[in-house]
Amino acid sequence: MGNRKRRSVGTVSGTDLLLRWTFIRRRTPEQDRADLDAGRTLVVISLSKTLGGESLIRVGKGKQIARLKSGHLHLSTTEPIAWEARTGADRRTVLAGPLELRGEGTKLPGGRKFAGYELVTGQGVFDLAIPRKDAELVRYALSLTGEKAAAR
Numbered sequence: 001m002g003n004r005k006r007r008s009v010g011t012v013s014g015t016d017l018l019l020r021w022t023f024i025r026r027r028t029p030e031q032d033r034a035d036l037d038a039g040r041t042l043v044v045i046s047l048s049k050t051l052g053g054e055s056l057i058r059v060g061k062g063k064q065i066a067r068l069k070s071g072h073l074h075l076s077t078t079e080p081i082a083w084e085a086r087t088g089a090d091r092r093t094v095l096a097g098p099l100e101l102r103g104e105g106t107k108l109p110g111g112r113k114f115a116g117y118e119l120v121t122g123q124g125v126f127d128l129a130i131p132r133k134d135a136e137l138v139r140y141a142l143s144l145t146g147e148k149a150a151a152r
Contacts, residue, residue: 004040005074008032010113010131011045032137036144041076044138047114047129052085052093073130075141096122099142105135 007013009027012020020026036042049066056064071085082094098120105115108129115135119128130138 005043006035006040008042008044008075008131008134008137010133011043011072029133029137032134033140036075036077036137036141039076039078041074041079042137042141044073044075044130044134046071046073046083048083048119048127050126051083051119051128052091068129073128073138075138077141077144081141081145095119097145098122099145101128101135101139101142105132 009029009032032042047068047070049068052069052071055067055069057067059065069085069087071083074082074084080094080096081099082092084093085091099122100120102118102120102125103116105117108114108116111129113131113133114129115132116127116129117135119126
């Protein structure tokens, strides 16, 4: 059957929104968790300044700041967890364990559906903003990678 991918509950496209408005599709976080346990890969939209390498932009007077990059976090029980930037040369970053999502979700300017967290990996600590609806799913998926590593 292969490992099919689908978007998580918090990752909403225009089609998903239309289907929800017409009462055709109403996914739940419980369905996400069941699909993840069944071996399906879930894609969570995310934002980060540090994952995939820092990208600087000029803001004037010789100053530079890190640019917020949009990407997708690929959660799976059968493949390594990875973050994929939407643009750029080195788009895919495979995250080495142990993995943990730290924090309670800080507020982000202009984005009440998203919350900011720290993603702790074997490569270091990165900032990560994900939909609030998907925070528990991401924590669960990251804990599964820790259990797999402990079982080896």
